[in-house]
Amino acid sequence: MISTSHGQRGSAFLHxxxxxxxxxxxLLHCLQCGTCGGSCPNGADMQYTPRTIFAMxxxxxxxxxxxxxxxxxxxxxxxxxxxxxQKIPITDIMYTLKRLAIRDGLARHTDAPALAKxxxxxxxRYGRSFELGLASRFYLFNKPWAMLKMGPLGLxxxxxxxxxxxxxxxxxxxxxxxxxQKARQLGGTQ
Amino acid sequence: xxxxxxxxxxxxxxxxxxxxxxRAVAEVFGLQLPEIDDWNCCGATEYFSQDELTACAVIARxxxxxxxxxDQVVAPCAAxxxxxKKVDRLMAEDAKMGDLINQALAxxxxxxxxxxxxxxxxxxxxxxxxxxxxxxxxxxxxxxxLRVAPYYGCQWVRPFKEVxxxxxxxxxDELLSWVGAEVIDYPVKAHCCGGHMTQIxxxxxxxxxxxxxxxxxxxxxxxxACMCPMCQLNLDAYQSRVNSFFNTHFKIPIVYFTxxxxxxxxxxxxxxxxxxxxxxxxPVLEAKLHPQPAAAQS
Numbered sequence: 512m513i514s515t516s517h518g519q520r521g522s523a524f525l526h527x528x529x530x531x532x533x534x535x536x537x538l539l540h541c542l543q544c545g546t547c548g549g550s551c552p553n554g555a556d557m558q559y560t561p562r563t564i565f566a567m568x569x570x571x572x573x574x575x576x577x578x579x580x581x582x583x584x585x586x587x588x589x590x591x592x593x594x595x596x597q598k599i600p601i602t603d604i605m606y607t608l609k610r611l612a613i614r615d616g617l618a619r620h621t622d623a624p625a626l627a628k629x630x631x632x633x634x635x636r637y638g639r640s641f642e643l644g645l646a647s648r649f650y651l652f653n654k655p656w657a658m659l660k661m662g663p664l665g666l667x668x669x670x671x672x673x674x675x676x677x678x679x680x681x682x683x684x685x686x687x688x689x690x691x692q693k694a695r696q697l698g699g700t701q
Numbered sequence: 702x703x704x705x706x707x708x709x710x711x712x713x714x715x716x717x718x719x720x721x722x723x724r725a726v727a728e729v730f731g732l733q734l735p736e737i738d739d740w741n742c743c744g745a746t747e748y749f750s751q752d753e754l755t756a757c758a759v760i761a762r763x764x765x766x767x768x769x770x771x772d773q774v775v776a777p778c779a780a781x782x783x784x785x786k787k788v789d790r791l792m793a794e795d796a797k798m799g800d801l802i803n804q805a806l807a808x809x810x811x812x813x814x815x816x817x818x819x820x821x822x823x824x825x826x827x828x829x830x831x832x833x834x835x836x837x838x839x840x841x842x843x844x845x846x847l848r849v850a851p852y853y854g855c856q857w858v859r860p861f862k863e864v865x866x867x868x869x870x871x872x873x874d875e876l877l878s879w880v881g882a883e884v885i886d887y888p889v890k891a892h893c894c895g896g897h898m899t900q901i902x903x904x905x906x907x908x909x910x911x912x913x914x915x916x917x918x919x920x921x922x923x924x925x926a927c928m929c930p931m932c933q934l935n936l937d938a939y940q941s942r943v944n945s946f947f948n949t950h951f952k953i954p955i956v957y958f959t960x961x962x963x964x965x966x967x968x969x970x971x972x973x974x975x976x977x978x979x980x981x982x983x984p985v986l987e988a989k990l991h992p993q994p995a996a997a998q999s
């Protein structure tokens with residue numbers, strides 16, 4: 512069911528997604544035109560294109576949506592967002608679905624949550640990203656066999672002075688960590 | 702002109718060529734780029750997948766740290782650019798989120814008033830603030846005959862549509878033509894490089910990279926000029942892997958647009974970071990460009 516105003520109509524999952532997405536109310540205006548899927552460089556690899564995902568959200572198929580590969584195939588290119596005739600923030604909705612899937616342990620078919628976790632753990636600790644630490648930890652814990660293929664690439668980056676061997680820590684890491692801790696507390700993600 | 706500079710993590714090491722060439726080109730035009738003191742990582746796309754409020758607060762710390770005397774920040778990385786701009790807009794448009802972000806910042810003794818800082822990409826600065834006339838005047842080594850594919854990628858042109866055409870941007874095309882390059886009409890110039898998919902799903906990432914390299918080769922581009930370190934890394938560092946995967950033979954140097962502009966300004970190649978790219982640009986540059994004039998500055 513597609514409702515025309517933001518009220519009690521529409522599924523519980525629809526309102527959950529809307530509530531967690533900036534400007535998410537636009538989702539109520541989806542025309543099911545399919546411009547999003549047609550614009551997606553990875554649409555062919557999605558179990559359900561965004562158009563289908565939006566219909567499923569409206570039909571309250573929470574688990575089917577959150578266990579699908581759709582949002583994990585999204586590369587944040589924003590073609591769908593700029594082309595949507597109804598101005599639905601589609602890329603941001605994909606981020607919301609990623610967060611919900613991670614939070615509820617429903618993420619399937621992807622190493623993306625592990626990459627995100629490794630990346631943000633390093634950021635929380637140092638305040639800067641650390642590519643070597645990211646790559647080695649991510650591959651070691653998620654697909655150690657792929658490290659072999661990455662070796663020559665890493666070496667060619669290193670010989671060109673493009674890979675740091677040690678992380679950089681910002682001066683006021685305590686300040687950043689205090690901000691992160693407070694944000695988690697306010698957002699209920701702690 | 703003076704702008705707060707947010708280099709972002711990539712420019713510290715993997716994309717040092719971008720950082721060096723931005724600074725070198727800025728110097729020629731008298732642009733000052735003091736770095737934001739103690740800036741932190743913008744979280745790329747990864748923090749938004751985990752925790753929205755924390756992602757925003759981490760980004761907003763950088764906006765809050767901008768020198769109060771300055772009202773513009775320049776970010777050469779398209780992902781950093783988008784994150785800074787997105788959070789500034791979100792805080793302006795969603796008062797509740799703005800308030801929560803400021804409550805988080807307050808835990809670190811900081812505050813940010815949305816709209817106080819304008820977020821700019823270095824391409825915008827060269828294109829609009831320096832402008833055609835001054836750029837043309839400084840060209841000492843016109844890049845005549847050098848066929849360049851201008852590659853914009855995603856996150857500078859989208860989702861905010863005001864900087865250029867989100868489907869078919871033109872500002873880098875124009876800029877490169879001002880310095881004498883032969884700019885090809887690159888059909889996939891605003892298509893995606895795959896972003897972090899090179900780490901997650903190689904077949905998907907490699908196909909997106911293949912399309913970009915294929916089109917550049919079709920149009921006989923000597924090199925691809927890009928404006929984002931993620932794009933450069935994917936197209937350059939993964940080019941040989943893409944070749945093995947598809948049995949192709951691409952050998953297209955991937956450089957930053959600032960390196961190309963710097964060459965035309967007569968700047969030294971090493972200072973511009975040439976040689977750091979994995980698919981070497983020097984052979985094609987030496988074959989195509991006229992010898993450097995004796996009067997050129999270094």
